[in-house]
Amino acid sequence: MSTTPTKLNIMNAALRKVGSFHLESNDTTSTTYDITNQAYLDAILEVFAENVFNFNTKLVELTALNMSAYTSQPYEYVYNTPSDFNILVKICHPTEHYNITEYKFYNGQLHCNYPKVDIYYTFIPDLSSTATTLPAFLNRLVVLHIAQNISIELSGSENRHEILHAQYIKALRRSRIIEARQGPSESVIDDGTSRFIEVHQRYGKV
Numbered sequence: 001m002s003t004t005p006t007k008l009n010i011m012n013a014a015l016r017k018v019g020s021f022h023l024e025s026n027d028t029t030s031t032t033y034d035i036t037n038q039a040y041l042d043a044i045l046e047v048f049a050e051n052v053f054n055f056n057t058k059l060v061e062l063t064a065l066n067m068s069a070y071t072s073q074p075y076e077y078v079y080n081t082p083s084d085f086n087i088l089v090k091i092c093h094p095t096e097h098y099n100i101t102e103y104k105f106y107n108g109q110l111h112c113n114y115p116k117v118d119i120y121y122t123f124i125p126d127l128s129s130t131a132t133t134l135p136a137f138l139n140r141l142v143v144l145h146i147a148q149n150i151s152i153e154l155s156g157s158e159n160r161h162e163i164l165h166a167q168y169i170k171a172l173r174r175s176r177i178i179e180a181r182q183g184p185s186e187s188v189i190d191d192g193t194s195r196f197i198e199v200h201q202r203y204g205k206v
Contacts, residue, residue: 005131005139011036013139014146017164018155035153036146043145047138048124049086051172053179055138056122058082061094064115075104075111082121089120141175144168 012022015036027033048056064077091100094116103112110119127134127142134142148164151157 005127005134005136007040007128007131010127010131010139010143011040011146013143014039014150015154017143017147018151018157018160020150020154032154035150039146039149040142042149043142044127045124047142047145048122051176052087052089052122053138053175054182055133055135056086056125057089057120058084058123059118059120061116061118062110069113069115073111075102076113077111077115079110079112079117081105081108081110082119082123084123085121086124087122089122092118092120094118137171137175137178141168141171144171 008023008025015022015032020032023030023033023036028037060082062079062082064079066078069076070078091103091110091112092098093100093114097118100112100114100117103110105111110117144164144167148161148168151161151164
């Protein structure tokens with residue numbers, strides 16, 4: 001696997017895992033390219049649309065659309081979400097940095113009781129321009145996702161597909177463990193993220 005993760009290197013690393021010839025930089029019309037490119041796009045979508053990593057997490061300060069608070073609505077302020085918004089990680093007060101847990105999403109807009117908020121969320125990266133900053137463990141994860149999906153079409157081996165799929169599942173678990181180790185435990189489990197705490201606080205309430 002290349003130590004410089006570009007789109008072409010990621011695709012060629014996946015091709016090597018299925019025993020196929022590599023792609024040249026000017027090859028964008030062959031059947032191999034079409035198959036591998038589609039698997040590449042599918043891998044980016046599945047890996048980063050369904051998982052939260054530091055690599056695909058952003059912090060943005062939002063200002064409410066309304067200058068004055070709504071008095072006839074359940075929440076006083078409304079926000080448009082960023083254009084690349086995917087999964088909400090958490091919402092924080094912009095200056096005091098505590099978690100905000102009272103909010104709702106309606107029709108793609110955020111509603112809460114603060115005129116400004118910090119929102120942490122995931123996005124789906126465009127690796128054609130940012131692949132060089134992709135961590136090695138995520139590079140391997142994307143490569144394995146592509147390889148498992150192209151293995152039957154390019155090698156005709158269901159056994160190789162099963163092996164690569166098992167490697168991908170193992171790499172996904174390992175990626176989640178590595179990611180969890182990169183931050184303090186309190187950023188993962190707190191009053192705003194723990195379902196156990198939430199259930200305990202709501203126990204006995206209707």
